[in-house]
Amino acid sequence: MVKAISGYLQRSGAIGVLVHLKSDSKRFNELKDLVGVSPSTLSDRLDKGADLGLITTRIGKDEYERDQRAVHHEYMITDRGLLVLSKMEEFDVIFAYRKLREAEERLDEGIEDMHDWIAEDSDRIALAAEVHPTKDREGEDVTGYDGETDYSEHMERPKDTDSSD
Known part of the structure; x- marks a missing residue:
């Protein structure tokens, strides 16, 4: 037993x-x-x-x-x-049990709040998925390119594949 x-x-x-x-x-x-x-x-x-x-x-x-x-x-x-x-x-098993139950209740409430937020803010969430890969959340460029500097001389040029030498 x-x-x-x-x-x-x-x-x-x-x-x-x-x-x-x-x-x-x-x-x-x-x-x-x-x-x-x-x-x-x-x-x-x-x-x-x-x-x-x-x-x-x-x-x-x-x-x-x-x-x-x-x-x-x-x-x-x-x-x-x-x-x-x-x-x-x-x-301290009873103390731990009560703390666990409190945490479970807070988790359940938080999940319910998330469901409400998703239902209310679905347009904003949908737009957030369309963020440009080189821009941060505010739309600022994260590459450091200022739009004016010419970096072409630093870029690797394709090799000439023409074999008519």
């Missing part, structure tokens, strides 16, 4: 599940939004975490109008899960 826990923690989303269950029980959709994995991956991590004794579930009920009730599952951390989390905290 110890090796299985180690392997479990290496799987995508596993650390996030434990971290987000540390302080309070959560429902599936809450965890899905917090952990940032697909529903099938989350379901697998919850099932495997329960098999390893790291996570447990309880049935909760929501009250609706006219005494109709809906059943839902709440996921909670176990004592074994808390022990694993305490070591993760000691080794």
Whole structure:
């Protein structure tokens, strides 16, 4: 089981599940939004975490109008899960996980901003591809040629290929 826990923690989303269950029980959709994995991956991590004794579930009920009730599952951390989390905290794994999630969120926001910019500035982007190879971004010549100096005497002339000597 110890090796299985180690392997479990290496799987995508596993650390996030434990971290987000540390302080309070959560429902599936809450965890899905917090952990940032697909529903099938989350379901697998919850099932495997329960098999390893790291996570447990309880049935909760929501009250609706006219005494109709809906059943839902709440996921909670176990004592074994808390022990694993305490070591993760000691080794700064939780800190690193949170920083990683923050960076992923900033990356996602930046990519979304890029998509918006591309949609809004498509004409400017299209023109940028038509830049002359000897001019910089402002249109200034980068070759150093002033347009007046005659460099022809420094250029190699083609050899005469006529063999009628």
